[in-house]
Amino acid sequence: MSEIKKVAIVGAGAMGILYAHQFQNANFKTYLAANGNRLLKLKNTPFSFNGQSYLFDTIDLDNPLTRVDLVMVAVKFDKLDEIIPLLEGIIHENTLIISILNGLDSEYEIAKVYGLDRILFTTTVGMDAVRVDNIINCKNYGKLLIGELKNDTISEKVKRIQSALEKAKIAYEIPPDMQKELWWKFMVNVGMNQTSAVLRATYGVFQRDEGVRKLMENLMKEVIDLSVYEGVNLEYESDLKKRWYNVLYKLDPDGKTSMLQDVEAKRKTEVDIFAGKVLKLAREHNYSAKYNEIFYDIIKGIEKSY
Numbered sequence: 001m002s003e004i005k006k007v008a009i010v011g012a013g014a015m016g017i018l019y020a021h022q023f024q025n026a027n028f029k030t031y032l033a034a035n036g037n038r039l040l041k042l043k044n045t046p047f048s049f050n051g052q053s054y055l056f057d058t059i060d061l062d063n064p065l066t067r068v069d070l071v072m073v074a075v076k077f078d079k080l081d082e083i084i085p086l087l088e089g090i091i092h093e094n095t096l097i098i099s100i101l102n103g104l105d106s107e108y109e110i111a112k113v114y115g116l117d118r119i120l121f122t123t124t125v126g127m128d129a130v131r132v133d134n135i136i137n138c139k140n141y142g143k144l145l146i147g148e149l150k151n152d153t154i155s156e157k158v159k160r161i162q163s164a165l166e167k168a169k170i171a172y173e174i175p176p177d178m179q180k181e182l183w184w185k186f187m188v189n190v191g192m193n194q195t196s197a198v199l200r201a202t203y204g205v206f207q208r209d210e211g212v213r214k215l216m217e218n219l220m221k222e223v224i225d226l227s228v229y230e231g232v233n234l235e236y237e238s239d240l241k242k243r244w245y246n247v248l249y250k251l252d253p254d255g256k257t258s259m260l261q262d263v264e265a266k267r268k269t270e271v272d273i274f275a276g277k278v279l280k281l282a283r284e285h286n287y288s289a290k291y292n293e294i295f296y297d298i299i300k301g302i303e304k305s306y
Helices: 014-025 036-044 077-089 106-114 156-167 179-197 205-208 210-229 236-248 258-264 275-284 290-304
Strands: 005-012 030-035 048-050 053-054 057-060 067-075 090-099 119-127 130-132 135-137 141-147
Touching: 005 014, 005 077, 005 290, 014 030, 014 048, 014 053, 014 119, 014 130, 014 135, 014 258, 030 036, 030 067, 036 130, 036 205, 067 077, 077 090, 077 106, 090 106, 090 236, 106 119, 119 156, 119 179, 141 179, 179 205, 179 210, 179 236, 179 258, 179 275, 179 290, 205 210, 205 236, 210 236, 210 275, 275 290
Parallel strands: 005 030, 005 067, 030 057, 048 135, 067 090, 090 119
Antiparallel strands: 048 053, 119 141, 130 135
């Protein structure tokens, strides 16, 4: 089992820098991988993470000169198709690829090119990192949920990433049922990201306001219903009321979802992989997802107003 020593982060948003700084602090050879104008910016501009300055080494994806043991994909979903073919130049036969993108589909899109044998399924929970320009502040680092789709026994792939995460002091969990974890995070994103973007609501608003939480829950309930059709079987009481609220009330009240940050910066949002995906699944199962239909139209309207 070869040791992970070199790590490339593709996507230098709040999440990408959260993990890049942890790997670099643990003396992994850590790179930010990009191309074009984005690469030039990364080469010349340090990041501030919780007040500490970081200048990361870079890899030019158009002309890579090194290959790495672990690739962490942290771009927005609408950039994934552009990034996938560029990964070929930075991977070797034993490179693992993990994606911390939102949604249900990124691992499968990457696997179409590189195969599932080098991919581990990953999602994140409980972090509240916020990026403004090149300044990232984060009170809660949360944890990675990572593994094969089923983890009744721990594979060699998982053991490799486990060793690296422990060395980097990155909190993680290997759930028995990763498919359910991906759907749980999808439920959270559909409810939290979209409600926060429409209402411009920080985590504190959700913590304080019952009406805002009700909107969030209505969006989430549609995901719960669809999960039953898909054989995943999320539950309202255990997965939403108990588990999600246990996370929500620990988040920084001033923290913001990624979609709220996108709207405030007048960037394209990920509504297509949230409400858009819900509506696609709803059509397949002849299900009425009225709340996600309304929020899809509202958020598309917000984007057009920029």
